[in-house]
Amino acid sequence: MSFLSYLINGLSLGSVYAIIALGYTMVYGIAKMLNFAHGDVIMVGGFAIYTLMNSMGVNPIIAVLISVVICTALGMAIEKIAYKPLRKASPLAVLITAIGVSYLLQNLALLIFGSDAKLFSSVVSVPAANIGAISITGETIVTIVACIIIMIVLTLFIKKTKAGQAMLAVSEDKEAAELMGINVNATISLTFAIGSGLAAIAGALLCSAYPALTPYTGSMPGIKAFVAAVFGGIGSIPGAFVGGLLLGIIENLSKAYISSQMADAIVFSVLIIVLLVKPTGILGKKISEKV
Amino acid sequence: MKKLLGTLLSVAMVASLLVGCGSAAPADGASDGAKTFKIGGIGPLTGGAAVYGIAVKNGAQIAIDEINAAGGINGCQIEYNFQDDECDAEKSVNAYNTLKDWDMDILMGTVTSGCCVAVAAKTAEDGMFELTPSGSSVDILAGNDNVFQVCFTDPNQGIASAQYIGQSKLATKVAVIYDSSDVYSTGIYEKFAAEAPAQGLEIVATEAFTADNKTDFTTQLQKAKDAGAELVFLPFYYTEATLVLKQADTMGFDPIFFGCDGLDGILAVENFDVALAEDVMLLTPFAADATDDLTKSFVAKYAEIANGEIPNQFAADAYDAIYTIKAAAEAANVTPDMSVADMGKAITAVMPTIKVDGLTGKAMSWNAEGEVNKAPKAVVIKNGAYVSMD
Numbered sequence: 001m002s003f004l005s006y007l008i009n010g011l012s013l014g015s016v017y018a019i020i021a022l023g024y025t026m027v028y029g030i031a032k033m034l035n036f037a038h039g040d041v042i043m044v045g046g047f048a049i050y051t052l053m054n055s056m057g058v059n060p061i062i063a064v065l066i067s068v069v070i071c072t073a074l075g076m077a078i079e080k081i082a083y084k085p086l087r088k089a090s091p092l093a094v095l096i097t098a099i100g101v102s103y104l105l106q107n108l109a110l111l112i113f114g115s116d117a118k119l120f121s122s123v124v125s126v127p128a129a130n131i132g133a134i135s136i137t138g139e140t141i142v143t144i145v146a147c148i149i150i151m152i153v154l155t156l157f158i159k160k161t162k163a164g165q166a167m168l169a170v171s172e173d174k175e176a177a178e179l180m181g182i183n184v185n186a187t188i189s190l191t192f193a194i195g196s197g198l199a200a201i202a203g204a205l206l207c208s209a210y211p212a213l214t215p216y217t218g219s220m221p222g223i224k225a226f227v228a229a230v231f232g233g234i235g236s237i238p239g240a241f242v243g244g245l246l247l248g249i250i251e252n253l254s255k256a257y258i259s260s261q262m263a264d265a266i267v268f269s270v271l272i273i274v275l276l277v278k279p280t281g282i283l284g285k286k287i288s289e290k291v
Numbered sequence: 292m293k294k295l296l297g298t299l300l301s302v303a304m305v306a307s308l309l310v311g312c313g314s315a316a317p318a319d320g321a322s323d324g325a326k327t328f329k330i331g332g333i334g335p336l337t338g339g340a341a342v343y344g345i346a347v348k349n350g351a352q353i354a355i356d357e358i359n360a361a362g363g364i365n366g367c368q369i370e371y372n373f374q375d376d377e378c379d380a381e382k383s384v385n386a387y388n389t390l391k392d393w394d395m396d397i398l399m400g401t402v403t404s405g406c407c408v409a410v411a412a413k414t415a416e417d418g419m420f421e422l423t424p425s426g427s428s429v430d431i432l433a434g435n436d437n438v439f440q441v442c443f444t445d446p447n448q449g450i451a452s453a454q455y456i457g458q459s460k461l462a463t464k465v466a467v468i469y470d471s472s473d474v475y476s477t478g479i480y481e482k483f484a485a486e487a488p489a490q491g492l493e494i495v496a497t498e499a500f501t502a503d504n505k506t507d508f509t510t511q512l513q514k515a516k517d518a519g520a521e522l523v524f525l526p527f528y529y530t531e532a533t534l535v536l537k538q539a540d541t542m543g544f545d546p547i548f549f550g551c552d553g554l555d556g557i558l559a560v561e562n563f564d565v566a567l568a569e570d571v572m573l574l575t576p577f578a579a580d581a582t583d584d585l586t587k588s589f590v591a592k593y594a595e596i597a598n599g600e601i602p603n604q605f606a607a608d609a610y611d612a613i614y615t616i617k618a619a620a621e622a623a624n625v626t627p628d629m630s631v632a633d634m635g636k637a638i639t640a641v642m643p644t645i646k647v648d649g650l651t652g653k654a655m656s657w658n659a660e661g662e663v664n665k666a667p668k669a670v671v672i673k674n675g676a677y678v679s680m681d
Contacts, residue, residue: 002513002514002517005513005542006510006513009507009509009510009513012507012509013507054562114337114338114341115337115338115339115341115377116337116338116339116341116342116530116561117339117530117533117560118561118562119533119560119561119562119563120562121562128541135542135543137541210506210507210534211534211537212506212530212531212533212534214339220503220504252507252509252510255510255511256510256513256514259499260498260499260500260510260511260514261471261499261500261501263504264501264503264504
């Protein structure tokens with residue numbers, strides 16, 4: 001019985017990791033860069049919703065939609081200012097820039113909102129589902145449903161639309177895509193726009209499930225979600241979902257049955273083992289690099 | 292010849308270094324010639340622990356205004372300068388250096404334990420007298436003769452909590468959730484666990500969390516619930532406690548929650564539903580609803596300078612800290628023109644001999660290590676306010 005409730009707790013946490021990981025993996029899959037500022041865009045989304053709801057009394061759904069717009073604009077701006085000039089630079093330079101952007105966003109939030117925790121009011125009004133003695137919170141249900149919808153829509157978008165096909169082409173070979181008349185810069189911008197929009201949704205759900213909002217709210221879940229994305233196979237959209245859920249469940253079960261203190265250490269050890277055994281992650285494809 | 296020249300040069304260089312030191316030292320002491328005592332304060336005015344820092348800043352301000360109005364310490368007025376450290380040890384040391392540049396004589400601070408350990412090492416080096424209102428870790432005192440505390444040390448809070456729970460027969464099956472990455476929380480937990488068996492308490496679950504993983508407590512709470520805990524001991528700060536209370540409420544777990552002074556401030560958290568904190572108990576030496584004249588006048592003055600807020604334990608600790616500094620400075624008969632180290636030495640020597648009646652205890656006394664001796668009190672939250680349990 002208690003095993004089931006630990007499992008459900010793990011699922012709640014995992015669903016939040018999964019929705020963040022979707023954004024990570026999407027940007028990595030197309031632009032081939034690790035956007036370490038992703039977690040902080042989530043935080044910005046959280047603060048946007050908090051401000052809209054608490055200071056201006058905006059309806060939660062509308063607040064989420066506005067925050068999606070804000071984060072999308074922010075994502076595109078970051079891409080334009082920080083990443084685009086480095087398109088030809090080494091991946092390491094871009095990675096370091098991303099870390100810089102991450103700190104910039106954290107410190108800006110620190111300046112504007114201060115570092116005391118704000119308690120976030122949930123944007124989810126779905127009631128908890130009770131199955132026997134087990135209760136699944138509304139936040140968990142909405143997060144999982146949102147993950148599945150996002151996953152399906154993203155997959156369809158990439159497979160069925162012209163812009164999606166262009167993304168696929170850019171991810172495979174930038175130069176060749178350019179020769180085929182694809183606007184590589186516009187495609188990468190679009191990827192960031194979508195990734196950041198997803199971050200806003202993730203922010204809304206993360207803060208609803210765990211309502212203490214600080215300028216550092218996004219950073220640890222962001223890193224864990226990155227682990228989840230690698231775990232599931234980075235670049236793979238279903239992989240991010242599976243990786244996120246598994247990571248949450250492993251974390252909570254190790255808290256429950258091994259040691260609440262060691263949970264993080266165990267999670268990261270699992271990652272190391274998975275990478276040793278299957279370097280591409282659970283659902284990752286093996287891509288043979290051309291030399 | 293070359294060798295001789297080299298030797299001469301190096302001798303000259305060393306000598307010039309020594310001269311540099313020699314001329315610097317008296318300048319340091321002499322710059323302190325003003326006829327006021329400069330008392331510095333350090334604590335978080337922004338950030339997750341801001342409630343504490345702001346309370347300390349205001350509480351000390353009230354005491355200083357009272358003392359200045361009544362003629363000051365040994366006939367000298369007090370100047371007061373409070374610096375923000377955001378509850379970050381590095382920033383706290385920077386704040387200390389800023390205050391030293393301002394020619395601080397005595398440090399009232401710092402507010403939180405982690406920062407205080409770092410700053411205490413610096414004041415010990417400089418020989419400055421330091422009195423922390425609320426830094427409760429024993430590491431603050433260890434090896435630092437110049438540092439004293441107004442609040443209980445962590446171990447004493449852990450022991451006092453176990454005694455209080457045992458003697459008031461609140462529960463026999465107890466679960467503990469603590470922050471294993473925090474010195475304050477771990478310190479209380481260890482002494483609590485050691486004292487619990489002696490008080491007839493059975494610890495049925497011991498769960499930890501870390502600074503990197505402090506938003507999801509559902510598993511820890513579930514384990515406490517499954518173990519049949521009647522009381523959950525929460526020796527950590529209020530930000531995490533708001534989440535614990537909310538998650539316990541969501542899962543329908545309703546034991547007695549008992550915390551230490553770290554929970555003080557929970558009612559002031561923005562957007563927090565205070566109904567969740569109903570019946571939460573905490574160990575704190577100050578209850579604002581007490582009816583003695585000292586408390587009443589303090590609460591009234593605090594409301595005046597803090598937009599009608601009710602002072603918490605930290606404000607009271609700071610108020611007592613300033614009066615303790617006054618009592619000790621008068622007993623030691625120090626004057627502002629003394630050097631920082633001489634003043635520190637003189638005050639340190641008299642600390643174990645003085646007794647101070649304050650808001651947080653009658654006849655508070657100190658041992659030479661710097662620990663305070665006063666009686667513990669507990670409060671329970673009813674309708675969004677502290678009510679004394681005695």
